[in-house]
Amino acid sequence: MKECLTKVFGLGSVTSFYYLDETAAFVQFNKEELVSDFLALKETLEKAIDVILVVHPLARLLEGGKTRAAPYEVHKEICSSSPSRILFAK
Incomplete structure (x- = not known):
């Protein structure tokens, strides 16, 4: 996953990459605008039905x-919620 992101x-x-479990990861980009770029690219690629999907690293x-x-x-809201504080304290 990290390799795919760094290729793009x-x-x-x-800057940080942590697998939370086998289905989830926390990724921290070095610039805030890369988060927006990733979210926009994700949306574009999920809607695409062409040859780009075959060759694109993501x-x-x-x-x-x-x-x-x-x-x-969103991450900040989740981590500050009461259930998360209890789960993260364990």
């Missing part, structure tokens, strides 16, 4: 339409 956004684009990551992503504000 550059070698230094991902195509495999996004196949099946089950990849979810959100900006930092």
